[in-house]
Amino acid sequence: MDDFDLSGLIEDYLEDARTAVEKVDTLLLELEQGSAAGSVEDRVFSELLSLLHTLKGNSGMMGYDRIERYIHNGETILKMLREGEADYDPETLTIVVDLSSNLSGALVEIDREKGTNPDLSTYISALAERIEYFENLESTEPEQPLSETVLIEKAETEQEIVEPFESPPEEELPEQTSPQPEDTVTPRKEDRNRRYLGVSSNIVRVDFTRLDKLLNLLGELVIHRTRLEQLVLELAERSLDAEYSETIGETSLKIGSIISELQDGIMKVRMLPIGHVFSRFNRLVRDLARDHKKMIDLVIVGSDTELDKKIIDQIAEPLLHLVRNAADHGIEIPAERRKADKIAAGTITLSARQESNHIIIEVEDDGRGIDSQKVLHRARELGIIGKDEELDETAALDLIFNEGFSTRKTATETSGRGIGADVVLKTIGRLGGMVTVDTEKDRGTKFTITLPLTLAIVSAMLIESSDKLYAIPLSSIVETFKVRRENVLIVNGCEVIDLRGKIIPLLHLEAVFNLPIPSELEIYYVVIVGTEDKNVGIVCNRLIGQQEIVIKALDEYIGEVFGISGATILGSGEVVLILDTISLIRFNLREGGVVGSTMS
Amino acid sequence: MLKKILVVDDSDLIHNMYRLILKKIPGVKQIDASNGVEALKILGEEDGIELILLDINMPLMDGLTFLTVVKREGIYADVPVIIISTEGKEADTLRGLEMGAKGYVTKPFKPADLLKVIEKVSSENNPN
Numbered sequence: 238m239d240d241f242d243l244s245g246l247i248e249d250y251l252e253d254a255r256t257a258v259e260k261v262d263t264l265l266l267e268l269e270q271g272s273a274a275g276s277v278e279d280r281v282f283s284e285l286l287s288l289l290h291t292l293k294g295n296s297g298m299m300g301y302d303r304i305e306r307y308i309h310n311g312e313t314i315l316k317m318l319r320e321g322e323a324d325y326d327p328e329t330l331t332i333v334v335d336l337s338s339n340l341s342g343a344l345v346e347i348d349r350e351k352g353t354n355p356d357l358s359t360y361i362s363a364l365a366e367r368i369e370y371f372e373n374l375e376s377t378e379p380e381q382p383l384s385e386t387v388l389i390e391k392a393e394t395e396q397e398i399v400e401p402f403e404s405p406p407e408e409e410l411p412e413q414t415s416p417q418p419e420d421t422v423t424p425r426k427e428d429r430n431r432r433y434l435g436v437s438s439n440i441v442r443v444d445f446t447r448l449d450k451l452l453n454l455l456g457e458l459v460i461h462r463t464r465l466e467q468l469v470l471e472l473a474e475r476s477l478d479a480e481y482s483e484t485i486g487e488t489s490l491k492i493g494s495i496i497s498e499l500q501d502g503i504m505k506v507r508m509l510p511i512g513h514v515f516s517r518f519n520r521l522v523r524d525l526a527r528d529h530k531k532m533i534d535l536v537i538v539g540s541d542t543e544l545d546k547k548i549i550d551q552i553a554e555p556l557l558h559l560v561r562n563a564a565d566h567g568i569e570i571p572a573e574r575r576k577a578d579k580i581a582a583g584t585i586t587l588s589a590r591q592e593s594n595h596i597i598i599e600v601e602d603d604g605r606g607i608d609s610q611k612v613l614h615r616a617r618e619l620g621i622i623g624k625d626e627e628l629d630e631t632a633a634l635d636l637i638f639n640e641g642f643s644t645r646k647t648a649t650e651t652s653g654r655g656i657g658a659d660v661v662l663k664t665i666g667r668l669g670g671m672v673t674v675d676t677e678k679d680r681g682t683k684f685t686i687t688l689p690l691t692l693a694i695v696s697a698m699l700i701e702s703s704d705k706l707y708a709i710p711l712s713s714i715v716e717t718f719k720v721r722r723e724n725v726l727i728v729n730g731c732e733v734i735d736l737r738g739k740i741i742p743l744l745h746l747e748a749v750f751n752l753p754i755p756s757e758l759e760i761y762y763v764v765i766v767g768t769e770d771k772n773v774g775i776v777c778n779r780l781i782g783q784q785e786i787v788i789k790a791l792d793e794y795i796g797e798v799f800g801i802s803g804a805t806i807l808g809s810g811e812v813v814l815i816l817d818t819i820s821l822i823r824f825n826l827r828e829g830g831v832v833g834s835t836m837s
Numbered sequence: 838m839l840k841k842i843l844v845v846d847d848s849d850l851i852h853n854m855y856r857l858i859l860k861k862i863p864g865v866k867q868i869d870a871s872n873g874v875e876a877l878k879i880l881g882e883e884d885g886i887e888l889i890l891l892d893i894n895m896p897l898m899d900g901l902t903f904l905t906v907v908k909r910e911g912i913y914a915d916v917p918v919i920i921i922s923t924e925g926k927e928a929d930t931l932r933g934l935e936m937g938a939k940g941y942v943t944k945p946f947k948p949a950d951l952l953k954v955i956e957k958v959s960s961e962n963n964p965n
Contacts, residue, residue, distance in 0.1 A: 243854065243857065245857070246850060246853055246854055246857070249849060249850040249853050250850050252850075253848055253849065253850045287894055290894055290923055290926075291847070291848060291894060293923065293924075294923040294944035294945065295848060295850055295851065295944075296945075297923075297924075297944055297945025298851070298854060298944055298945045298946075300945075302945075305945065309924070
């Protein structure tokens with residue numbers, strides 16, 4: 238029916254809306270920070286609600302009914318958060334914080350194609366679902382008051398003023414259609430009292446430092462459990478009273494198993510879904526695509542995979558680098574993609590999954606791939622490798638993780654993907670994880686990050702080398718075996734072994750830590766660390782066994798020590814260094830060792 | 838016929854939107870104010886304003902405060918006010934009507950609906 242053409246106002250609308258969304262974005266950040274700190278200023282809510290309200294009205298006037306509905310749901314959940322009717326759980330927080338990025342995405346769509354009415358249905362229903370969830374939590378409380386009555390009065394007034402007021406848009410807002418609890422016809426007195434007492438919720442917000450403290454205590458407990466187990470064994474050997482020492486042994490076992498359960502419990506509390514981090518990249522990818530005139534879809538898989546909060550906090554930066562590089566350098570512009578017989582829109586896939594006690598995160602693009610020859614060329618130019626040095630594909634690709642490789646100069650469209658790769662590796666290494674890269678020309682690139690489930694307490698293998706004990710996190714161990722000295726081969730002056738057709742380079746820890754290498758070893762105990770394709774065998778005199786260790790960071794005054802990622806204390810009080818397997822593998826590469834690869 | 842309409846809204850977009858809609862009323866002049874304070878100032882300077890379209894949610898002085906001041910001071914009380922409200926703010930609309938606003942429209946509205954309300958309010962005010 239509209240004979241009014243409002244399309245002339247789109248530019249005005251966009252300008253207006255962009256400013257508003259920017260402010261909303263800043264405020265949402267404040268809200269997020271506030272919620273992490275335990276309280277959100279009321280000012281944040283009132284400013285947010287006021288901005289959103291205006292934007293909702295304007296969007297509605299312009300006919301963008303989906304934006305309108307989306308904002309409406311956003312307002313509802315913000316009001317619920319303000320009133321304490323909703324919780325700042327990660328899922329809700331993500332959805333709320335994403336309001337601004339989704340809105341600005343919608344604005345970009347409108348800007349790109351004036352006639353569009355951006356489809357926000359997924360986001361709308363995600364919000365509606367959260368709202369419904371919290372409403373159901375509250376369902377003991379009768380939801381009859383104020384607003385209902387006002388609505389009725391409104392309807393009457395409306396009749397008086399404008400007669401044939403046409404019925405509102407097709408569907409009703411989800412908020413209104415959400416099922417009302419059936420048994421709330423007459424609010425009983427105690428129900429009414431509940432309104433003032435607030436809603437009881439099953440979710441408690443806890444300052445993370447408190448959880449950290451609990452974990453530290455647990456760490457101490459784990460250390461002493463190990464000590465206790467040792468003492469029990471000694472007692473059994475010495476004790477004259479077998480029955481007595483057996484009883485103590487049983488009690489010790491019981492304590493041990495309870496501590497394990499306690500540990501699981503505390504660890505679970507610290508877990509957050511990685512979707513929290515992933516969802517931030519929607520906007521990044523959209524912005525990058527726009528800036529580079531590319532078409533990029535971001536696919537997110539496994540966002541409910543859970544990780545320790547400590548890891549979640551630190552994984553965002555390396556992921557950002559990888560996603561940014563994929564969008565900047567991996568995905569080609571549409572014209573180039575068409576030439577390569579690919580669809581115009583590139584895809585970046587972010588996925589996470591759990592495999593035994595690791596989390597695997599993959600950042601994959603279907604772009605042009607990394608040209609290992611160009612990487613080699615660049616590395617020669619930069620003097621990272623010798624002028625005539627040749628490396629195989631895997632080793633060449635690995636050069637991008639070199640610190641020297643990520644200088645500004647190399648950040649060009651053609652020089653590959655060095656930017657920040659060393660930062661990625663460093664961060665992941667610090668977290669006790671691994672990064673590998675696979676690439677195929679014109680098919681794309683995949684970075685695979687392997688992380689331990691948790692940081693604080695891990696299972697580790699204790700080894701002895703030159704009378705010193707070291708711990709290696711089980712998450713980085715491929716296998717262990719023993720080999721006689723005569724079976725060790727020398728290739729290019731390096732010790733290697735042939736394990737079922739695979740060449741595994743060996744590394745003496747003494748070489749890393751500048752200690753004299755023992756020459757009298759007849760039997761090598763070897764711990765292979767790394768991945769199937771990229772690994773090194775650490776030589777030691779003795780494998781002591783597997784145990785839970787509590788990771789302690791090295792003190793700051795010591796700084797970073799090459800090859801060491803931290804330390805732990807054994808039950809006996811002895812301090813043991815934890816090996817940083819990533820840097821050991823790289824040490825071996827750099828010292829001219831061979832890369833473990835399949836013989837064919 | 839209406840000659841001068843004061844539009845009080847903090848959004849330039851809305852001002853422009855009204856300009857498109859109000860074109861349908863021949864010979865009408867639209868004057869813009871972006872909040873209650875500005876509106877009061879314009880009312881003091883400009884003669885012959887016959888209708889006010891009033892937004893509720895504005896910085897400095899919001900619509901309801903504007904109505905409160907007008908009522909308390911007993912000034913410009915003869916100029917009819919139409920409240921432009923938004924869905925979900927029905928309580929504000931009701932308060933505005935209690936304070937003497939002559940009509941309201943809820944955003945998002947169809948331009949024709951706004952015109953209907955304007956017509957109705959202005960004819961009630963000048964029954965001739």
